[in-house]
Amino acid sequence: MTIRLEYLIPLPLLDQQRGESEVWETSRLNFEPGLSYLVEAASGRGKTSLLSIIYGLRKDYRGKVFIDESDISTLGEKEWSVLRKTRLSFIFQGLELFDELTAMENIRLKNSITRHKSEKEIQEMAGRLDIDDFLQRKTGILSFGQQQRVAIIRAMCQPFDYLLADECFSHMDHKNGKLAYDLISEECKAQDAGLILSSLNSSEEITSSKKLIL
Template sequence: MIVRFEKVIPLPMIEQDTSGSGIWEAESVLFEQGKRYLAEAASGRGKTSLLSIIFGLRKDYRGVARIDDADIRSFSGKQWSELRKYQLSFVFQGLELFGDLTAYENIRLKNGITRHKTTEAIRQMSERLGIGTFLNKKAGILSFGQQQRVAIIRALCQPFSFLLADECFSHIDHANSLKTFDLITEECSRQGAGLILTSLDGTGNMKFDQRLMV
């Protein structure tokens, strides 16, 4: 899968100063499957917008965004649903967990669609990220950092060509962030998938193919 932006800019950002942005100022931006991208910027520069446009959540932009040469504006609800099941996975900044379901139920809600991971695999991933003991607790009562890791595991429980991770380490300490990044990149490699990760900072020890200033 190839994601290509042709002079894409979110409508609210047209008036803003986007000088120096490697995304919104560029003639064309290319994201290739199998590569790791880091989109870095301060708040309000449109990091979330970038991922939301690719994921079909935002339609208020100018320019053309393409997935494998097809204009994503032309995709039907059914096509988006298929993409989100089998091609694109998203770690939301707002997490989008169901507070009254347990952590495990939240993960199962995603995994149940494709049965991508076994229960054992989910348990092992949770152990690695240090939340194994919280799987049967309601997601709503976990700390934000714990919830972030639940959301990351959930995002890994599906086949994908691109993983879109929106500031997914913001509430995780540095040591745990590195462990989590390892888990993410392992899964991406296994699937031969691309990664687009946004971050404010603190990604110094993580390896990317390309760093973009948003």
């Protein structure tokens, strides 16, 4: 999957003082298939906006976004739904977990419409991220760092050509962040998928990515 931005700028950023950006309002920016990108910026520079626009959640922008040569503003509800089940996965900054469900139920919820991972594979991933003990607990009572790991595993439960990860290690210590990053990278490699990661600052655990300054 190739994602191409042309002169993209979110409307709320229009009135802001902007420095040099490698993303906003560039005539053409391609996210090539299978590559990984790190989008780095301070708060308020539009990291979440960028990922939300690509994922089709926000439509308040100027410019154009293409996924494999089709303008995403022309995609219908049905097409987005298919894209989000089979080609684009998103780890939300706000996680979007259901507090009243257990961690496992949250993961299964996504897996139920994709049937991508087996129960065993889910258990394995949880084991790698060290949250297998919490899987049967209600998500609402887990720490934010634990919830982030649940959201990561959930995002793995679907086929994708690109993974959008929005500050997904922010509440993890270095060790857990590394474990999570490795899991993500492996999954991306296995699926031959690209990755766009947003982060406040370049963390040590993130390697081999092309950096983009917002």
